[in-house]
Amino acid sequence: NAGVTQTPKFQVLKTGQSMTLQCAQDMNHNSMYWYRQDPGMGLRLIYYSASEGTTDKGEVPNGYNVSRLNKREFSLRLESAAPSQTSVYFCASTPAGSGANVLTFGAGSRLTVL
C-alpha cells in the first residue's frame, strides 16, 4: 500500500550540481504532478503530466525538466541547481485523465542548495 513514493527524502547540493528527484505511484493513476513548497508560499506547480507521454509547464517551470518515464514514474531534474531552488518538493498523482481532482501526495523531498 505504498501510494506515491519519492526519493530521496533529503538532499544537499552545491550550486551548479545536477540531480533528479524520482517519483513513482502504484495506484494506476493517469496524471502526475511536481510541486514545490516554500515557507509562506503554499504549493506551486512546477510541471505536470496529464497522461503517459505528455508533460506541461506549470506556474514555476524555469530551471527544471521532467520525464514521464511510464505510467508509474515521473521524475524531476535540476540541471544546474541554484540556491533559489532550495525547497520542499512534492510529487502527486490523481486518477483523472485530464483532471486535477483529488491529489495523493508523496512524503516530500527536502532539497538544500548551498
Place this chain on the structure above:
Amino acid sequence: EDKVVQSPLSLVVHEGDTVTLNCSYEVTNFRSLLWYKQEKKAPTFLFMLTSSGIEKKSGRLSSILDKKELFSILNITATQTGDSAIYLCAVEGYYGNNRLAFGKGNQVVVIP
C-alpha cells in the same frame, strides 16, 4: 491568472476554541474547491466542494462553498492539539486540462 487567498495566514487558539478559516478565489472556469490538511509531511485531503451552499462535514470539521461570492469557509469546532497544521485551499479550473491553484495556507496552532 488564478488567485486563491487564504486568511488568516496564521492563528493560535486554545484547545476547545472554534476556528474559522477563509478561502477566496478568482479562477477561470471553476470546477471545484478542495481543502487539505498538512501536518509534518504531505498534505492529506479533507473536502472537495463543487456546489454552493452544501455543507461537507467530517467529525469536528465542516466546510461550505459560496460560488456567488467566490469563497469557502473551513470550520473546526472544539479544537484539539492534533488539529495543529497548515490548512491548504486549492481551486480547480479548466484550461483544456484541469489544474489546481493553491493558496498560501492557514497555519493553525492549538495550545493546551
